Amino acid sequence: MESRMDFFNWLDYDALMKILLCLDDPADLVRVSSVSRSWRHFVVTNGLSRQLCIKMFPTLQRLDHVVEPSRCVKDITEVGCSRFVEDENLGVEHRAFAFLTRSCKTLPLRECIGEAISASSTDNYPDESVRNTLEPHERVGRRPSYWSSKGQNKSAVPETLVYKLASDICVVSEINIKPFQAYFQWGSPIYSAKFVRFRCGHPNVPMDGPMSEPCDVCPAEKFTWTYTSPEFPMAQENRLQNFKLPDPILCIGGILMIELLGRVQKQTMDGLFYICISHVQVMGRTLSPAFGVEILEPSGCFTLNALSYEPTLPEKPSPNAYLQGRIRDLEQILNLLRDQGVVVEEYDWNGDEEEVDDEFEEDFAL
Structure with missing residues (x-):
């Protein structure tokens, strides 16, 4: 000594x-x-x-x-x-x-998606909205829950899904995606993509409220992407498929985009290629309320706000967020119908179940 x-x-x-x-x-x-x-x-x-x-x-x-x-x-x-x-x-x-x-x-790993923002296309909005991908179950009530792209003649046409994360600063480590299997179609086809790729970044425009979708403007014009993952092959299987990033990514700005590259399944009814996704999970660590960020435009640099040094866990998102999104969709439809002079009657939830099942089968029959 x-x-x-x-x-x-x-x-x-x-x-x-x-x-x-x-x-x-x-x-x-x-x-x-x-x-x-x-x-x-x-x-x-x-x-x-x-x-x-x-x-x-x-x-x-x-x-x-x-x-x-x-x-x-x-x-x-x-x-x-x-x-x-x-x-x-x-x-x-x-x-x-x-x-x-x-x-x-x-901090423990948890689901990091805050809300679904937009899709590059949607076949039947809002029934097949991108918001459906936040629901872990394949059925909600008596109807299937999934997002569907519009049909395309060429299998190489890509699609994108954009999500806002639960915090403006998150560590993203893996993304899980479940392709949708159309059990109501002949042969129960699975509308997966050939490959997936992920981008993280921040918005270029204010995002005070939910953005409308489907997105009519290329996401590249609304967002700046600061990270792009390699491509991952997607299996044509009806299961939650795990895509782990090579290294955890610090997402500054809280925006994540999923690129669905290539189509594998045609729909028998119209002979067009579709991509359908049942559920999406983003796993990582949200760093709020301890930290916040402020993007400095037009440079794209940012300020890191150290708000607290207490090791507190972030609040979990409301479990009713998905239902609230579906309610907003229904309200938009009802308001549109009323504006066109259509009389909207209340639905009889206590009606004959067999009659409801028959209507359901007709909706999805080829």
Whole structure:
């Protein structure tokens, strides 16, 4: 113990940086900064927490600056010492990135979809709306629940589904997709895609409320995509298929797009190719309410708001979100019919069940 020494004082700057940049566990970097004041000063002033975060999530390269809204910026700037202000800003970054990396490692995986935004096409809206993909069951009441594209003569025509995640900053690790099997058609065909690909990004236009769909404008004009996954083959099977990303992705802006590439199934009735999806899950970690982001247009950079350092779990989305979407769809239809002078009568839910079943079979008969 008498011969102990601080090896930070014996190694030059480049050697120390090379050693510490080899750390890939955020907890190890926090432990290093807790050894002594000199070690913490070295970690903070050289932005090692930020560099580790960028190595884990390259989308953080677009970060402009970090803000702690709870701190009084006026008091800091009135000190009058630029060195003090710089040290304070470095300390804010260190705390924010240390907690960000910890949250990305320790928060439990959960479903991250907040709402369905749009589809590139919809065959029968709203009965086959993209909102149906949020429902885990293949049937709701007596009717099937799925999204269907419009039919195409060529099998190579792609489709896209766009979703808003539960938070503007999420770590997405895998996406699960279940193709729809049309059990009411001859042979029970499965309308899967050949391949799938995923994009993460942020909107270019304000999104104060739900966007109308089907989407008539190319999503590329509404969103900026900061990540594109490789293509994954999709099986023509009626099961929830797992597509795990090569590495977890930090989605800044909370928008995810699913690209369905290629069609495999024709419909016997019209001879056209369709893609139908029964259910979509996005698994990851939502980082709100601890963090928020503000996109800085037109540069596409963003501000990271460190709102809290408390390890609280985010609130789960309301289980009635899907039903609320279906109610909105029905209200739109009823209002449209009333505007056209159609008398809308109340449905008799206590009627003959056999009569309802007959009507259901007629709707989906070839």
